[in-house]
Amino acid sequence: MLLKHTTSEIKERSALTVNPAKTCxxxxxxxxxxxxxxxxxxxxxxxxxxxxxxxxxxxxxxxxxxxxxxxxxxxxxxxxxxxxxxxxxxxxxxxxxxxxxxxxxxxxxxxxxxxxxxxxxxxxxxxxxxxxxxxxxxxxxxxxxxxxxxFSNMCKSMVDYFSESNGHKSKTINLIPGYVEPSDMEEIRRIASEMKLKTIMFPDTSGVLNGPMTGRFKMYPDGGVTIDQLKQTGSGMGTVAMGRLASMAAARALDNKCKVPCEIIDLPIGLHGTDAFIDTLRHIAGVNVPDSLTFERGQMVDIISDMHQYFYGKRVGLVGDPDQLLALTKFLVSLDMHPVYIVTGTPAGKKYEKALREVVKDVPGEVKISVPGDMYLFHQWIKQEPVDLLIGNSYVKYIAKDDDIPYVRYGFPILDRVGHSYFPTVGYKGGMRLLEKILDALLDRQDRDATDINMELVM
Amino acid sequence: MTAIPILKERESQIYQKGTQPFQMKCGKHSLAGSVSQRACVFCGSRVVLYPIADALHLIHGPIGCAAYTWDIRGALSSGPELHRLSFSTDLQEKDVIFGGEKKLYHALSELIDIHQPKAAFIYSTCIVGIIGDDVEAVCKKVSKEKGIDVLPVHSEGFKGTKKDGYKAACDALFKLVGQGSTEGISPYSINILGEFNIGGEAWIIKDYYRRMGVEVVSTMTGDGRVDDVRRSHGAVLNVVQCSGAMTFLAEMMKEKYGIPYIRVSYFGLEDMSKALYDVAAHFSDKPEIMEKTKEIVREEISHIYPELQKIKAAVQGKKAAIYVGGAFKAFSLIKALRYLGMDVVLAGSQTGNDTDYETLRDMCDDGTVIVDDANPLELSKYIIEKKADLFIGGVKERPIAYKMGIGFCDHNHERKTPLAGYSGMLNFAKEVYLTVSSPVWKFAPARQLSVNSDQLLTDFNPRPNTEHRTLNT
Missing domain, CATH: 3.40.50.1980 (Nitrogenase molybdenum iron protein domain)
Structure with missing residues (x-):
């Protein structure tokens, strides 16, 4: 038992963080x-x-x-x-x-x-x-x-230093993707380009931290938003900022500095999250949603319907960053799952906690939320009453192992698997990947625990 | 030399054997603005003390220092796992303004109540040095109240280099030494210093000593226990591995308790055997120990020899680049690689001293590049120029090697298999073979063999197939 020092009895801690769910x-x-x-x-x-x-x-x-x-x-x-x-x-x-x-x-x-x-x-x-x-x-x-x-402060600095209005509005939409993976940034860009929109995304770590193997060490990889693009953000027709905690400051600064109106939305995680993102783009640019995206959405809904019985009523414990947690919790609730323990180490504020409470208000039983909390507390809750699924970064694997709970790696840092930098979890495609991961974890467990007699081929 | 620029101030920290008079400058503070691979004082203290598994390790500072050092080093414990948790006072803005002493006091008291540790180490981080918390006083107070040792570690990040962190850790450990009873300790006994039980290495080494008839009083700090450290002054000899980290403690124990120390390395057949023989020679009044040692060495080597020969045939003539933390490790690596018939084309360390670099120079062949505190550009420059097939380094070097399409072997804290001892040498050889001869490098686009600064810094044009590296060439 790696975490044998975790006690199930919870003592009030006044001055101490144990096993942090954040860093500096x-x-x-x-x-x-x-x-x-x-x-x-x-x-x-x-x-x-x-x-x-x-x-x-x-x-x-x-x-x-x-x-x-x-x-x-x-x-x-x-x-x-x-x-x-x-x-x-x-x-x-x-x-x-x-x-x-x-x-x-x-x-x-x-x-x-x-x-x-x-x-x-x-x-x-x-x-x-x-x-x-x-x-x-x-x-x-x-x-x-x-x-x-x-992350938020540096995004805002990009605006403070570079954004400038050239006097007339261009047809470009600024995208502030939030503290997400390079793969997510790539996917956000792809969705916008499916809608035939001209966009500038900042920051953009795709092509920087998920680059190809070239046989050479490259100090400055090909990806990233350019300084010229950053300057042009001041002349954009609008800004879509994803995730309040990570992106709102930059979006507001851009509005104040260059009068570029902004929409602040959740991260485009899950069906509704992605719908809202696409709808926001549609409104700003006055375009129609292309069939290709409607098709992807349909596929995602198809997976959800096909497998809905496996999601029903599952108790989930989540730990991670606030913007992700909010969007992810909404997604899980929409699948009829029960997010019961939610912890972020980031001091995201009362308003944030209220928004999160609102999302889980119909989840039966007590939902424990700690903003800010740590993974020690998270683990103590689990020891008191277990969950069916854990979602969190690599450190959560200790809890998953000790208490034998199915587990999906999600968040920062992931130190023991690959994939997060190449495959997104945003958008409909990303949503399908999340569904796959959740189902794999749940169904693998069902298989593992099945007796020979009960082992099912078709699920 | 190619046109990849080297900072002028860095020239004195790079030496190519056979081309210049030898004048290495080391122990220099890293140049501001350089992409050094080094860390700070806190890091040094943390890696040394961390493996003591039944102690509480509380980091006094903002959350980062605790978060980044949470269980990242595979120092195994055979019992308690308290060291694998991350404890932080998580200082906030108001603490920085009004001081963090109260918070530290409460955090410590609460933790000691919950976990009942054998002792507690309190690490000071940068900010604590600036806001001026009297950590020592808080430690004293809690120590009195709770009846356990609460030891401040003066590891403010900016107060020197990683080496100073080793020193701060040794100072803290030294306060424990001498507290326990030395009753029943054999006259043929040692402490193992500077062995951190990464991948279980300390267990392998301890087993050799046990079979020799030598008692190991304490291991500092791999799979370490507070009570063992307390009685470590009862040992007859200190056996120190890892040049930088724990020589300080050995020196202090020599001065206060008259315990002599020897420096060893457990890596590679030559050094491993020498370590055991040196210890045996120290106990010359009991010749059975030497007899037994010879037997162990013979037995262990004959056990792995046939397989080593096979690997040697496969990796012979390949070129290796080494960039590690301590220089002492580099010596052992050079010998071990030579044993496998490989050439060392680059050797460097983060923390070597003058003598270390002289030794390195004497060991290396003409043309070998020797660097102190190198940056990624320098490392990649020499990897290309010297056509290395293998890079041995730590976490930050691994992806650089892979991007360049050459093999890599972690000889730092991210290694998963034990590389010390005889079985460790076989593991090392296997790892080298596995990576150097891996077919995956065939997927790599051609490695650019001629470079200039513009290309390296900005542009890349793949030249398909022209210089495809295959392992047969």
């Missing part, structure tokens, strides 16, 4: 930065931060993850990190030649109070930033919010 802001900012083409993320802090972020992202994506660090020393933490950042900017442009450097802060540099814009200005004045190259920044103190907050 900078990694989210690093991930978002990687969604800009030719960008070298830069961590303004100790060397350990960026080493951990790179390792974590490398394990999750099984791809090289490039970033640089200010490599703070004791001196820097006393006298400020200006000298380090100036030298870093110079070194990065000289050796690694990125188009853009995206600086994010850490708890250390935030607390000592480094003023990044001022330092960048100095670098510019000193001629350390070559013509046509950029340095942007986001403040991402590790002691506020979570990795989702860091």
């Amino acid at each position: 802001q900078p990694i989210g900012a690093m991930y978002a930065s990687l969604g800009i083409h030719g960008c070298l993320p830069h961590s303004h802090g100790s060397q350990g931060c960026y080493a951990y972020h790179r390792s974590a992202l490398t394990r999750h994506y099984k791809e090289p993850v490039m970033a640089a660090t200010s490599a703070f020393t004791e001196g820097a933490s006393v006298f400020g990190g200006q000298a380090n950042l100036l030298q870093a900017i110079d070194n990065m442009f000289t050796v690694y030649n990125p188009d853009i450097i995206a600086v994010h802060t850490t708890c250390l540099s935030e607390t000592i109070g480094d003023d990044i814009p001022q330092i960048v200005k100095k670098a510019e004045a000193d001629g350390k930033i070559p013509e046509g190259k950029y340095v942007i920044h986001a403040n991402t103190p590790s002691y506020v919010g979570s990795h989702v907050t860091g």
Whole structure:
């Protein structure tokens, strides 16, 4: 029993997180930065931060993850990190030649109070930033919010630094996909292009963190939103922001700065989530939904109807990031499943919790929700009353093993399987994949537990 | 040399044998803005102490430091699994403003009540060093109240390099040493230092010593227990593996308790055997130990020899690049690869010192590139130039090797099979063979053998089939 130290008796904990269901802001900012083409993320802090972020992202994506660090020393933490950042900017442009450097802060540099814009200005004045190259920044103190907050902050910085209105509206729609996988971003783009829409998506990590094997190490892979595209977002006809926690800040900023109206919707996960996304696009652009998407939707509904008896009444425990949890919970409820334990480590706020409660209001029995909570608490709930299915990141596998519960890997990080970076879970296609995964987990269990007499071939 | 640029300030940390006078600069703080593969002080402390399975490891700081080090290192335990949980004070903005001492106090008290650990290690992170929490005082207070050792680990990330983190960990451990009774400890006894039981390696090594008739008092820290550390001063000899991590502790134990230490490596036939012989030689007043050791070495080697020969025939002449944490590991790897008939074309470490690099230079052939604290561009540059077939490194290097279409072997904490000891050498050989001779590299587009900076940094044009690498060539 790997988690034999988890007790079923729940004691109030006042000052402690055990087995976190979140991590800190900078990694989210690093991930978002990687969604800009030719960008070298830069961590303004100790060397350990960026080493951990790179390792974590490398394990999750099984791809090289490039970033640089200010490599703070004791001196820097006393006298400020200006000298380090100036030298870093110079070194990065000289050796690694990125188009853009995206600086994010850490708890250390935030607390000592480094003023990044001022330092960048100095670098510019000193001629350390070559013509046509950029340095942007986001403040991402590790002691506020979570990795989702860091992602959101960096997305907003993209708007703050680049979006500009050229005076008239183009026919382009801005898509802010949220803190989702490269595969999801690709799928969101595909759906929009099925509708014959011109879009700009930012950030866009597809082609960066799910690239092909080429026989060469490439510091800056082909994918990512370009700086030109980021500038054009200010002239878009509208913005669709997916996931409040991850995307709303950038969408609002774009509205304020360039008067691009925005629609903030849930992540397009599940049938209704995807319907809402497509409907929003349809409204903004005034187009019809193409037959190809109606066909995909029909396929998804077909799977749901064919297998609905296996979903009925199943108790599900979910742990993950807030935007995903909200959309996923809606999806599960629509399948007649019962999400009974829901935990995110991100402090997503009262409003969020209320929205989540609203989704599960008709689920029979008590639904336990913890925002923010941790996986230790999650496991304690399960020990008190088990569930039929677990959905969560790789750390959930310990709970699944210890308490012998079917389990679907979903979220960040996934350290022990591949697929998440190549196959989406958004859109109708992604929904079908989720259904497949859930059914596999449930039916494999039914097969495993069947007696010889009861073993069924046709299910 | 090709046109992939090397930072001017980095030139002194790269050396190509036979081409320049030898003047390596190492132990330097990494250059700001470089994509170094190194980590921080906290990381150093965490990896050293983490395997002590019946202790509480509480990380005092924002959530990240705890989240990123949650069970990522496969240090196995034969009993308690407390070390595999992640405990954090999860500092918030108000704690940063008003101080985190209260929170630390409550967190510690609650955790000790729930888990009843044998001891507790409290890791300070960057922020704690800045806001000035008196962690020491909180530890003392809780220690008094709960009656267990609560040990502060001074591992603020910015206060040096990973090596300083090793030192901070050793300082914390040293406070435990000397507390237990040494009654009943054999006069032929050792402590194993710097062995972290990744994939169960400590168990293999301990078994050799047991068969030699040598008692292992404590393993620090693989499958470690607090009570064993407490009585470790009763051992006659400290046997230290891994050059960087635990020499500090061995030095302190030598000074205070007069326990001598030897440095060993358990990797590769040559070094493994030398380790056992060196320990046996220390107990020369009991010749049976040496007799037994010879027997063990003979038996173990003859056991794996035939299979090793087969693998050797298959991998002979292949070229390897090594980039590991400690230089001592690099020495063993070079010897082991040589044993398999392979050439080492690049050798580097994150934390080597002057003597380490001199030793490396003496070991390597002409043309071998030696690097300290390398970055991915440098590594990929030399992999291409030197036409490496195999890369040995850690988590961040793996995908770089794979993208370039060459084999990879993890000799860091993500290895799954034990690579130490005799059976470990066979595992290593098998792993090398498996990856170097894998047919999957045939799917790789041609590896670019001539490079310039523009190509490497920006563009890629596949040249199908022209330089297809096959394993027969």
